[in-house]
Amino acid sequence: MKTVSATNQLPLKRNPFKWLFWVIIIVIMFIWAFAGIPFHGLQDSAAEVSKSIVSGIFHPDWAYVYDGSGEDLVGLTLQTLAMAFLGTFISAILSVPFAFWAARKGHSKVHMRSTSGKLVLTLIRTFPEIVLAIMFIKAVGPGSFAGVLAVSIHSIGMLGKLFSESIENMDGGPAEALTSSGSSHSQTLIFATLPTVMPEFLSYTLYRFEIAVRSASILGMVGAGGIGTPLLFAIQTRSWSRVGIILIGIIITVTLIDFISGSIRKRLV
Amino acid sequence: MNEIPKRSFAQKYHVKSLFWLALFIILVFWTANITGVNFVMFFDNFGQFTDLLGKMAKPDWSYSKLVFAPILQTIQMALIGTTVGTLVAIPFSVLAARNIVKNKFLRSVIRFILNLVRTLPDLMLAALFVAIVGIGPVAGVFTLAVFSFGMISKLFYEAIETIDEGPLEALQATGASRTQVVIFAVIPQVFNYFISYYLYTFEINVRASTVLGYLGAGGIGVYLQRSLNEFAYDQTAVIIIAILVVVLIIDTISNTMRERLL
Known part of the structure; x- marks a missing residue:
């Protein structure tokens, strides 16, 4: 410093x-x-609406929490978590080959394979997730399956990058030892490389899961399932007590998931 | 002494690992059931998906002239939003730092508020601010300000907590007030980190601001939504390419500046 x-x-x-x-x-x-930015054209009712939102958060619509229909807060929060979980799981598997593609060995500045892999990962990362969700909605119809697909493809961009960095920074000792004792490429990969990087891979996957919970909760705004759909609907119909309970639900869910995942990650690495 | 250590039953048969594996498999199938995963349908309709990709592969370049102004507006939104969020975050991050504020209660309250702000995703804030201030880029600025406030205040107070205590003690010993200590001992030490985190947040906000318009919060996202609603995928492709170019340029500039700073 x-x-x-x-x-x-x-x-x-x-x-x-x-x-x-x-x-x-x-x-x-x-x-x-x-x-x-045209700052003059503000809505006249801005103060009033913000007051209603705050009062909605303090007077939430408790009846919405659980009504047994599956379209309530508990049911849709579960669906959001399921989307994030499954999406991250698929993405973690898909990211491994991308990571090996993008990881650079040695110290050469220009490396065709690694550079092309990194470029592809950057392209995936920058492609907006909601556009991806809309594209999948065209293929499988609106619903949480489209959300799962969007999360699983979009997350490759970040997970692939983090995975490839941990491959680049890993301790090469075990892999070298196996190679020198005459093991094949695939044997080295299974018995030395993967066990070395696995804790970091798991830790990054959990971290990405935390992010996926947040993005799964907004994918519903474009029709890809989860809690986002009723939230956008409640905002548009100005039912603020409904908005309040959904916001409370999201805040509690995200905080809980962050806490659980954080404590697991501390034990992993 | 020469006995081989015996493995317990649980260790021998990997009970713990098998338990986690089983739990994990159950979770995968359960979540697949909840989300209605149907890969048969996915592959049946895969033609529609590739059809869409095919349309996007032929960008309508004449549209690129129209994209220029809104993408600049996106950068303007990100710039103002990040700056406002940062300015508000500075006092909060000082109050949340363990080595500046010794009062544990005050610190916990501030951190609790910051944690709450950080849980809200960007598009959700955008939907709320569009309802509050109306459709337009101002809603985007508010969204990005709140979003970057949550992010930057955490980065800032963590940076403050790592500083060298020496200068602080030296100033206190000469009888400086708390504000003077912050201005003359804390800020000079963390200034470069602050600028670096500001640039990093700006990068993330440029990415985020490109989709905010989807809910009416100004910038290029408005055009993105319009082209998708009109099924004009050749225009969508131009917009996505424009977003990509802008994000790459901003990332490169910001990364070079951050490398020179730290």
Whole structure:
């Protein structure tokens, strides 16, 4: 930390105009940014609506929590969790080959296989998840199956990247020992490489599951199942007590999942 | 002494591992049942999916002129949203840091609020803010401000907790007030980390802001939704390519700056 602040100070003393240069650039950027957003056209009822939302959170629609139909808060939260779980599971399996594709061995700067793999993973990561969900809805119809497929494909982008990084950083000892004792490629993979990286793979998969729970809860807004559908409907019909109970449900679910997954991850790595 | 250690029954037959495996398999089948997984239907309708991909493979390049303005608006939204969120996050992160605020109760309350904010996904915030301030990019700015507030305050207070205590003690010994300690001992130490985290959050917000418009919160997402609703997949393809290019450019700039900072 000390050296960081020291290097921070030096160039400023040497060249006072560098300061000015950055300040001018930043000011111009913000003027440009504020010019592009029309802040005047706010809805008149903004204060009123926010008040209703807050009162909805404090007076939630308790009847919605469970009514036995499966279309209630408990049922749809379970469905959301199921989407996240299954999607992450499929994605973790699909990510392994991608990870080996993108992982670089040795220190060469340019590596055709690794670079192409990393590029593909970046493309997958940037492709918006809701567009993916809409595409799968065309194939399998609206519902949580489309959500599962969207989560499983989209997560490859991030899981593949994290997996490939842990392959790059793993301890090469066990693999080398097996190779030198004459084992084949597949034997080295099964008995040395995979056991070495498995704890990290599991930990990253759990981390990705936490993220998937959040994204599964909004995929319903485009019709891909889960709690998002009734939430968007409740917001559009302005039934704020319904919005309140769903928000409470999501907050509790996400907090619980984060806590459980976090404590498992601490024990893994 | 020379006896081979005996494995217990549970160890010998891998009872624990088998239990977890069985539980896991049950979970997979149960969740597949809940979500109505049907791979027969998936492969039956796979033609429709490839048909859609085929349409997206032929982008309508004439549409790219129309995409330019909304994608700039997306960046503007992300810039203002991240900045507002960061400015609000700074005081909160100082109050949540263990080494600055010794009052455990105050710290826990602040952290509890921050945790609550972080649980809400971006599109959900967008839906709420569209209901509050109306359709348009302002809703997107509010969404990104709240979203980045939750994220950045956590990164900031964790950065503050790792600082060197020496300068703080030195200032306290000379009789500086708490605010003076924060301004002259804490902020200089964490400044580069703050800028780096700000840029990182900005990257994530640019990605997030591209889809916010789907619910009416301004930017390129509005066009994305329109093209998807009109089944104009050749236009959707242009939009996705534009998003990809912008995200890659922003990521590269931000990564180079962050590498130079730290």
